[in-house]
Amino acid sequence: MNQTRTASDGSAVVLRELELVDIEQIHRLECELFPVDAWPIEMFLAEVQHPTRYYIVLEQDHKIIGYAGVMTVADTADIQTLAICPSKRxxxxxxxxxxxxxxxxxxxxxxxxxLEVRADNPAAQNLYVAQGYLPVHRRERYYNDGVDALIMMKDLEAVEPLQEEKHHDQ
Structure with missing residues (x-):
């Protein structure tokens, strides 16, 4: 699953599944973007190898500029993480x-x-609202620095599931 879009500078931005070789680069970005709450590298390794998880990266000029992951169990999914380099937001x-x-x-x-989102991050909250999420709960002092988390939810019934590509032998 590789998808490509053209950035404003004309370069290609590729969305692809995360590979184990990406973990080190993702962890560096994680520590830069979330210094208070960065996941340890061992957590990333455990996450990406778990069968209920699915992780993707955005890559531009062979550099990861964003990543995200979801856990799906039964009829409920949970966005585990989503991050974009500040210059690419x-x-x-x-x-x-x-x-x-x-x-x-x-x-x-x-x-x-x-998903959980920091209560002091209106930019992320606006992204989620624009994608159809609604706040459903607040967890007080959820993050390491004492900031609350807003729990948001989206109904997926309107989302079209992925269709398996059909390959025909000729």
Missing amino acids: RCGYGAWLLETLHEQACARGAQRVM
């Missing part, structure tokens, strides 16, 4: 990552998807 990449995760979750049987 507001380019539609967050929505692209989310839409891809939604499609994968639907293909795995999910009917709804949930």
